[in-house]
Amino acid sequence: MARERRRDQELRERARKVIPGGMYGHQSTRPLPDAYPQFFSRGSGCRLWDVDGNEYVDLMCAYGPMLLGYGHPKVDAAAAEQMARGDTLTGPTDLIVELAERFVEVVEAADWALFCKNGTDATSAAVAIARATTGRKQILVAKGSYHGAAPWCTPFDTGIVPEARAHLVTFEYGDLASAREAASQAGDDLAGILVSPFRHDAFQDQTEPDAAFARGLRAICDEHDALLLHDEVRAGFRLAFGGSWTRFGVEPDLAAWGKCLANGHALSALTGNDRMRDAARKVYLTGSFWFQAAPMAAALATLAELARQPIVPTLERLGQRLRLGWQEQADRHSVRIRQTGPVQMPLLLFDDDPKLEKGNRWAAESVDRGAYVHPWHNMFVSAAHTEADIERILEATDPAFAAVASGP
Ligand SMILES: Cc1ncc(COP(=O)(O)O)c(C=O)c1O
Structure with missing residues (x-):
């Protein structure tokens, strides 16, 4: 048929x-x-x-x-109204400040927020800021996890030089011993651990972490004076309003957000805490379309809807x-x-x-x-x-x- x-x-x-x-x-x-x-x-x-x-x-x-649904009336009206006033301009609008303030309220671990377009922008910025904050190179990532399509993280190697992936050490998602082993391999060059709220790799069973794994990763970071980086791009706001590991009492140092945060309008975000503020100021982060106002209006409307009705x-x-x-x-x-x-x-x-x-x-x-x-x-x-x-x-x-x- x-x-x-x-x-x-x-x-x-x-x-x-x-x-x-x-x-x-x-x-x-x-x-x-x-x-x-x-x-x-x-x-x-x-x-x-x-x-x-x-x-x-x-x-x-x-x-x-x-x-919230394709063509959500409130979200799309907010974006359309802002679009009529201006979207891609020579400078940002007041909405970027309002949205950053809202993020800092909603995301428990956040003292600041910056905005970009794709999830890859946010995860790449997280890795750069972690390295700039710590002055170290090695980042731990779970084997097979997807963090975007930039050379350092794309799952395919066509057109990618091996050097682009240097300084990544892998561990098994959900296996604290393997994370500890990877951390000791990185030694005193460990900048941070990048991890998603649960294992959502294509082709394989998903794994939900337990509190011991989440807290264990936090402890490894603290022991090494390294940073915990959360990739909330896919799961963010679908598991919780705010950080996905708040239920374990675990706060990341940096968190990358994307996908649904403006209900389909092009926007991603990176949040971080005060320790990373200076590095976030120094790493050169930008894009011609990163400051568009209409997606920010859409994100504010999306966050308002999510707050109104869990x-x-x-x-x-x-x-x-x-x-x-x-x-x-x-x-x-x-x-x-x-x-x-x-x-x-x-x-x-x-x-x-x-x-x-x-x-x-x-x-x-x-x-x-x-x-x-x-x-x-x-x-x-x-x-x-x-x-x-x-x-x-x-x-x-x-x-x-x-x-x-x-x-x-
Ligand atoms: C967990 C995770 N991180 C990062 C990304 C990259 O996001 P984007 O495709 O918006 O660059 C994705 C996209 O699927 C993702 O699922």
């Missing part, structure tokens, strides 16, 4: 001639089954329409940026319903699956599926029925999803599990 794809196919052919690879980066559908449309025409709430007019309940949320319990309730629904369907069709990580950022992998054949089949059948899921990347529940949307997704995935059960 494949959906109409004529316009998508035409655009793919045109794109192949004028865009490298036909599309690039994480939004290229090349690694995904054919059922995935490459091009969309619009989004509203948690719904997406592809260029052929097919509708989907979206569980990818633009790979994270959408948290959304994390809603995300957890919806995510839990989805997780139980998928487990019930998998059990009924005698298919073995694993669902890991926080329920509001679901990942579903199939047992005995080394080549992802089951995962791809399940995803393709679901997408074909109007549920935009992902076979190997974590998905995102948003505040725009309702229980009815979750039921709609489950209606689409039930026959998808049946298809997996029926074999190749």
